Amino acid sequence: MKVIFMGTPDFAAASLEAVVNAGHEVAAVVTNVDKPAKRGKHIQFSDVKKKALELGLPVLQPARVKDEEFIRQLSAYEADIIIVAAYGHIIPKAILEMPKYGCINVHASLLPKYRGAAPIQWAVVDGEEKSGVTIMQMNEGLDTGDMIAVSEVILDEDETGGSLFDKLSDEGGRLLTDTLKKIEAGDIHPVPQPAESPTPYARMIRKTDGLVDWSKSAVEIERLVRGMNPWPSAFTYLGNKSLKLWKVRTDEAESGAEPGSVFDVNRKGFKVQTGKGSLQILELQLEGKKRLTAEEFLRGRAIEEKTVLGGVARG
Secondary structure: OEEEEEEOOHHHHHHHHHHHHOOOEEEEEEOOOOEEOOOOOOEEOOHHHHHHHHOOOOEEOOOOOOOHHHHHHHHHOOOOEEEEEOOOOOOOHHHHOOOOOOEEEEEOOOOOOOOEOOHHHHHHHOOOOEEEEEEEEOOOOOOOOOEEEEEEEEOOOOOOHHHHHHHHHHHHHHHHHHHHHHHHHOOOOOEOOOOOOOOOOEOOOOHHHHEOOOOOEHHHHHHHHHHOOOOOOEEEEEOOEEEEEEEEEEEOOOOOOOOOEEEEEEOOEEEEEOOEOEEEEEEEEEOOOOOEEHHHHHHHOOOOOOOEOOOOOOO
């Protein structure tokens, strides 16, 4: 099948590679324009562009996907199908209706749950027991097209945003290539989605989403720590320095002090009071320092009982 592939992050790169390995002809890869790196010294390619160049595929990077010249350029490829995976832009009707088999989307959730840009992290934060990948026929709505194929993935108790990302990337590639075979054979049975999603829109993650609200329960904060790992990471403040929390464990112990208060400090670590229950801190990272176990951290820095963690995110 002759394919145009549209995507940006490494989740999409896995699907692109799977399509190539399955023997399909990728006529062009469309991805976001290059960005300057954080410190502005180098140009940063998207993960999909890196993978496309590695595979020797032509890359298109339109500033505006609705640009008429770009749409004409895409049409000239006469692709059988357009695959979209975390591209990050709304696809106009002219492109949706362009190829023989239309446009299909690889989405990292069990639709209609978690429509939006960051379904993976929010599934962990919300305590979902399972997630998965849905391949849908795209329409003009936001992740509202008819579902063509679905695959479930069970979340582990210690699942992080990063580990679930890896699982769903692999599953997305597998499900996509299987679905392409069925589309070619005319063996698909699209299922309409309900109009409403049972979950909030999975908006893009912001750095401030990682700020811990100690008034919440230990269970909720532990999920936040896992969901925000590796980016932006859950964090709080120790004095005027940010303190990233990489690994924690819930505990039923209560100190009776205000939420955010440190207690039960010993050479192995310490606990923090929450709105309900407490957290045993296992791995953390003080601003400007490397990631450490709580035991390693306490060897180099004393932390007093009743110290209150917290603060307002900067920037």
